[in-house]
Amino acid sequence: MIFTVRQIGRGIVRHRYRSILVGLIGALTVLLLAVYAGNMDSTDRQLKRLPEVMKVQAKVSNLNGSLEEGMTIREDRVQAIRASEHAKDVVFTVRLRLGLGSFTPQEYEGNLIYYGAGMNAIGGVPGLRTEEITFLDGVDEGVLETAEKVCIMDASLMEREGLHLGDEVMLTSFCYRYEGRTYEIFLDLLGTDTYRIIGAMRIGEYEGNWVPADVIFPLDCVREAYHRQGVEFMADSGSFVVKDPFRLNECKEEMNAIGMLPVISRADFSYDGNALTIMDETFIRSAEALEENLALLKGMLPFVAAIIVFIGYLCSYLSVQGRREEYALLRSLGTGRGQSFCLFFGEMMFVAAAACLVGSLAAGWLFHTGAGVLCRSGAAFFAAFLAGTAAALFSLHRLSVMEMLTRKD
Amino acid sequence: MEKMIEAVNVSYIYQTKYQKTKALSEVSCSFERGKVYAITGKSGSGKSTFLSLLAGLDVPTEGTLSIEGQDIRKMDRDAYRLNRASVIYQAFHLFPLLTVMENVMFPMELQHVARKEAKVRAQEYLRQVDLPETLYKKMPGMISGGEQQRVAIARAMAAGGEILLADEPTGNLDSQNEQVIVDLLCKLAHEKNYAVIVVTHNEAVAAAADVVYGMKDGELSVVRE
Incomplete structure (x- = not known):
């Protein structure tokens, strides 16, 4: 366990450029997601508060x-x-x-x-x-x-x-x-x-x-x-x-x-x-404008979600796939599948968590996005990222270690 | 001498959705400690597949492969690779982001050897493969191919096993470095009592081996004993 944790830490440091790049892409994605979700949340709140602000x-x-x-x-x-x-x-x-x-x-x-x-x-x-x-x-x-x-x-x-x-x-x-x-x-x-x-x-x-x-x-x-x-x-x-x-x-x-x-x-x-x-004219005009905005934002939700999932998934998938030789070598040296999975997954989890944290802090600082929205955005990216990592690792499990290490290309 | 590894009618079939390919066909042979074995043959003849089975990275489709009498199917194959069998490759396959020293220490760390102790032992193994001390803190990318292969051998020794499997270990080396590596492999077998099994195209490597097997279309035959 201690060895695994230490190796995760070392892996992050050794692959720091890759980790930083992946982390930055992740942070940017979380930031964009938080801005989008924050916009939706703020419009929703404005709509809910409209009767208080604009009495009919x-x-x-x-x-x-x-x-x-x-x-x-x-x-x-x-x-x-x-x-x-x-x-x-x-x-x-x-x-x-x-x-x-x-x-x-x-x-x-x-x-x-x-x-x-x-x-x-x-x-x-x-x-x-x-x-x-x-x-x-x-x-x-x-x-x-x-x-x-x-x-x-x-x-x-x-x-x-x-x-x-x-x-x-x-x-x-x-x-x-x-x-x-x-x-x-x-x-x-x-x-x-x-x-x-x-x-x-x-x-x-x-x-x-x-x-x-x-x-x-x-x-x-x-x-x-x-x-x-x-x-x-x-x-x-x-x-x-x-x-x-x-x-x-x-x-x-x-x-x-x-x-x-x-x-x-x-x-x-x-x-x-x-x-x-x-x-009621002003109220109706304002409510309709807000509802239109909200509908537009909600309409974009499937696309935004797909993009986020795609970026999170692809980013982590490619990152792990890019280290298939290292994975094969670990396996060749006697590291079990479970331990190899833990080493890579732990490392990617740390990178994803750092990306979420940085992206959320940036969104909170720049756009004053609420904590709830930040948590939801971070969690969505985190889940997509880890799903990509897990998928990449499972696909590596299926490959022949010898084939990966004897490949001449 | 006692048989270290014994293969009896070992076959291996690659199976995809649409076809089956028999990569090994009823291979029977044995390997002893203290000897260098060479397996020669053309590309695609099944050499690497056989090496993969010997390394415990896969199991035979048919037949029995046993290590000191124990069926490899029933063994903890990860522990087998960790403690008893090491593989070296044509492309060296050192961890590119670890120093030479850290690469050699790595198998010992996997075995939970204390870092200080691992460092002392790693230095000893690196001395045994005649690697200059000035290279210990260098990254693999900064040293020559021959030096990298020596590091890979030191790493295999660090694992503390008694079986060394080598897949074209001199494939990427010039003739001078090739001889150094061949000598090292022979030294490990003859002085350290390793069972060294080398898959190779190289005739010079085969010539240095104690026993030579030939592999053709998945079938193994004795060339020289």
Whole structure:
């Protein structure tokens, strides 16, 4: 065993030029394979990460797409979209008008001076960031997902009215009613209720088209107020992110079933929020380009694999065949077939391993190829190389030693 | 004298997919220690095939070949070549990337002789074949054909066997070197008690042999005894 190991080492040193040449060819092959496999891996990863990087946003609009807020989105559609397995980050809002204290519709003048909004996530107020809200201890924006009678109030309004976090405030609210036929907008009383102030907001840069809300309520809290008053609940705007853009068609089918139609630009104006604008063009273009690339790379795989196997196999095969005289001499001196095989195979295995290591390191250094890809590329070449070595040695086993050594050519 | 190697009705058939060729036909002969044997014959007459069988590189298709009474078929033929029989070739066949000294040490290393001991013994064998010490560290390619063949003989001696098989050992040498090699082979047989079997075309080599066999179309006959 020690003799075999020592002879393997000596063989590598003695045949160093041949070993270096074969090793370099091997390293170059592994490098090319790693670059190819790395390219495929990177494209695959890009494709898988595409939904995170390029979110597909869907916005509820009216049928001709001219309105994205100030609409009437039916409660059944709101609830169906909120419950959909294809939607995430769902945000629905409903707009209100408010006044402090209790007053009748006839007393609106001088009282109905504030704007309110019901929503299930902070994202419903364009430009408002969570850091711009000071919450009561133990409370966060998740409260908007509940139906609790709480509110987030504009900080300057609180200062003017002498209100503080945790205070209870009585508010009379009115909801909007859009008259489709005459395009008139009416306000209907929703009632008077007491709400606990759980947050104070100081919005920096409002990005919406409408007047920013002075008070924000949880969406379901507002819905319940509608129900108590016997008014049909209608959301004012809605949006969501498609959970899995690779299942976009399933999502669209479900939305169709819910009653959300694709935008038809020729349609008449209406306040009815019954259409969906899905911003999927960029995603689809990018996904298709990546898929095309990946398909092309995968299509080349059999050829690349064949070339790698061919180079690995041929390189080692020729290298061993070039030493047939040495093999025959070893056998003639009394080295058994097994030991001769071990001597040559061990030497070639070391050369192949060194080639894989050098090729992998070069690929990692030059192209930042991942460890998994390097391992797979190295293993493919290593296997092909050793298969070539084994085949060459088995073919030598079949030849007559005397014939190899007495050949005069 | 005791028979070292005995062949009884040895035949050898090369068989391919399409044809059979009888390379040896019922060869019977024996070889003793302390003698030089020459086997002469034309190319393709079966000389090298017979040498290959004697070296244990192959086994007879028919007949019996025994070494000191033991059938070669039942022997560990690798061990036989390692410890008892050595072959030298017309083309010398030294390891080109080993020095002269390392080439001679190689069979001893295969026999697990310690490196230091192998070196001492290799020097002794090289002295016995009259190779100048200045050549010990040279590569085979840097020395003459006659010197290379002497190294091959030293390597055969290093294996420590008692059978030396030679395939046209003077085929690549000039007449001066040829005589040196012939003398060496005779010395090994007569002084060191080797059984030396030489396959040759060369009449001078055959003339120096104690026994001469002729090989024709696979059949062996005694030319001179």
